[in-house]
Amino acid sequence: MSNIKNLKEFAQLAGVSTATISRALSGTGRVSEETRQRIATLADRLGYQPNVTARNLRTQRTMTVGVLVPLGHEAAQHLSDPFFNTMTGFLADALSDHGYDLLLSRVLPKSDRWLDRYIGSGKVDGIIVIGQSTEFAVIETVSRRYLPMVVWGGQVSGQHHCSVGSDNRAGGILAARHLIERGCRRIAFAGPTRGPEFGERLQGVKQVLHEQGLSETLIELPSHFEPEAAFADILAQLDGIAELPDGIVAGSDVTAIGVLRALQELQVDVPGRVKVIGYDGLPVGAQVSPPLTTVDQQLRRGAGLMVELLLRRLAGEATESRMIAPNLILRSST
Amino acid sequence: MSNIKNLKEFAQLAGVSTATISRALSGTGRVSEETRQRIATLADRLGYQPNVTARNLRTQRTMTVGVLVPLGHEAAQHLSDPFFNTMTGFLADALSDHGYDLLLSRVLPKSDRWLDRYIGSGKVDGIIVIGQSTEFAVIETVSRRYLPMVVWGGQVSGQHHCSVGSDNRAGGILAARHLIERGCRRIAFAGPTRGPEFGERLQGVKQVLHEQGLSETLIELPSHFEPEAAFADILAQLDGIAELPDGIVAGSDVTAIGVLRALQELQVDVPGRVKVIGYDGLPVGAQVSPPLTTVDQQLRRGAGLMVELLLRRLAGEATESRMIAPNLILRSST
DNA sequence: GGCGGTTGTGGAATCGATTGTGCATTGCTG
């Protein structure tokens, strides 16, 4: 369709200078309404589009945001994890609403300089990191000299980097209270124990049990992140247990789904005999059987918030970390 | 860490010309081993990294591939769809293995020129489109003048663009045969009826039934794409049915999960009374209960293949479309 | 010692846009 290669060529055809065309199309600067119209229609007809790379070089902006997913030790860890994928999707939407593109990178944090490398290349205007976990220290260091960065994850006191995440402790409280209201007395917490987010959720649960004088009954069911491994972990532990809990708080929806499968395998009725509540609010939770009651982190809102904060940081503003108040999604597993 | 802003500054510090530095770091051209070493260590110490935008402009390559997900009429259609998210993840891995970045874009194909716009901007060296569906015609047109494009989807005879996808008809055959081997006689096909991929799968099923003299017993259970809507569609139809099928082929894993939920709701035993087989091979299929038997499209391999073909096209080669032979993943739902 | 050939390096053009500055031209005011 378009035979036009670059601005200069277009300018010759239009009989004006490149400067005028640039200004006419961008709407900045003084151009007569008449020529603006003429150039606009001509551009449309010839299918001219400015070269983004050249523009980026000149303007020193790329209109692109890097989304980094740090993978854990096992490279395959997050591949089948619906959480990261769902989050990435929401981010793509939120960013494109603001005219930004999303450069997706999964990184294996081998050295401590994975973040520096990414930043230094100048490919992106800012970055969003999904999950702190083992990389907390690196993120914290980098945040002191690199401003346009927002991280999904928990917020600890004294933390320097800007994070967005749900209030994990409040979420844990919400989950435990719900189970107790439903009549549970022997409560278990299933899920990974590493990672600040999960720890906070567990603390929330413990706090409620303590208030209710049920502390000593908390059962801990540690598990891996990865869905299949989590299922195996949970199954092994539940299978050998003397007395089943009557309510299980899972550290994530992925874990919760593993718990449901394990209970199914053991032919334990959910929610009749054991009630299960997840954490995340992933769409997939509605698709399992029984549909999963869960603590909703409002990922869509979280993604929107991260983008908003990042844009403010790009504008030079200093922004505070934000916690999102979690809320319950009641379905059939409790 | 690094106070170095650009090549020129670095060159002054190093006491050589920019040309030499560029050659030393890229390893192209003639540079004495001694200076190469010196510059390499200096670059490392100063944390110098070449500006990617400038390099892209000069070399006319971006080392970036655009991954386009055309959304249907409903913008929310694919957000909760694990298929796209899983595929995107695999593509990210395959691309980064070859040093390419992944620019993710979800597009609402409002006009016919969404593809042209994307291509013309020069942001990417090539593109991968996930799913043809309603945009088949646009893709076909563009493919005649824009070479570096590979599409995930079916392959129809006479098709010009390069596609990678599973052999949908063969997959349908595989699924139907499996159910019949398991003793099913009243077979149903559940899933969206639009879209070339699903049509082919249905054809495969029909072919098997025809061969077995079971043609007239095929029950069709049309449904939407979107998980929740699919569940509702299936439930409504199964609820009102005179005689239940004893085997159900689902057009996708998402549909299959909806089928499982509907059957659970109706308290129909799976696989005892009805057997269910999905299509896709998504990881999430292993996480539902009962774990889903499914036709595996080998998405990871598919993603790798798309990247490989795209790279060949970038090198100017003409490539043929490829079909991936599907295979069964046997789990507990059949 | 002169000469072709290799090797290492620097100068400068180049990629394609954006944008500050300057120069006509036009319009308005007193």
Added chain:
DNA sequence: CAGCAATGCACAATCGATTCCACAACCGCC
């Protein structure tokens, strides 16, 4: 009608790298 401001446009610098070309130094050989 002089003088000044506003308007519309072109020229050229600029962003930061890569790479073509030229050139000097050095080598070995006759």
